Amino acid sequence: MEKPKLATDWLADCAGCHMSLLDIDERIVALLEKATLTSSPITDLKHPPETGVELGVLSGACGNTSNVAVARMMRKRCGKLLALGDCAVFGGILSLRNGFDMKEALSRAYIESESTVDGFIPDSEELAKPIRNRPLDQVVEVDAYLPGCPPSADAIFETLVALVEGREPPVEGELLKYD
Ligand code: SF4
Structure with a gap:
């Protein structure tokens, strides 16, 4: 029988959730015995195939128009969708920006920061536009949250294996971190 397909991607995030995914170390072999990884930000193929995958995984929040487009593409192409990490689940640290006017926030980041010299706010049609930051489930429907x-490598491994096997993730107690 063909293995279920798995695709991951990231939105507005620090890459830490995918680094934690890599921390499953040699258990990647056990995971890949159960599922085929079609694409991820850390492989050559970046986007889930048009033919779809059984499980999509998104880390990061939706803080700009590109994040929304990536989230919608994944949602369209996956059976079940996992929100991975606090940014995807709650909006994360980028949500601190929501308390400020966007121009004020961009000015602080690109012009006024202590390390900036001759700063300017980038503006091009080719750049994604910043929007009010939102957790994933305020943009697309989410089936599972971690x-x-x-999240720890142990929690990610247990969750991914359960989801590709069609089980409820058994993540509780020590495997859940809210720091
Ligand atoms: S949840 Fe934490 S580790 Fe994961 S992307 Fe957000 S800030 Fe980074």
Whole structure:
């Protein structure tokens, strides 16, 4: 029988959740015995195939128009969708920006930061536009959540294996981190 397909991607995030995924170390072999990884930000193929995958995994929040497009593409192409990490589940640290006017926030980041010299706010049609930051489930429907910043490698491994096997993730107790 063909193995279920798995695709991951990231939105507005620090890459920490995918680094924690890599921390499953040699258990990647056990995971790949159960599922085919079609694409991820850390492989050559970046986007889930048009033919779809059984499980999509997204880390990061939706903080700009590109994040929304990536989230919608994954949602369209996956059976079940896992929100991985606090940014995807709750909006994460980028949500601190929501308390400020966007121009004010961009000015602080690109012009006023202590390390900036002759700064300017980038503006091009080719760049994604910043939007009010939102957790994943305010943009697309989410089927499973794994909080943590980042979730531990153990929690990620147990969750992915359960989801590709069609089980409820058994993540509780020590495997859940809210730091
Ligand atoms: S949840 Fe934490 S580790 Fe994961 S992307 Fe967000 S800030 Fe980074």
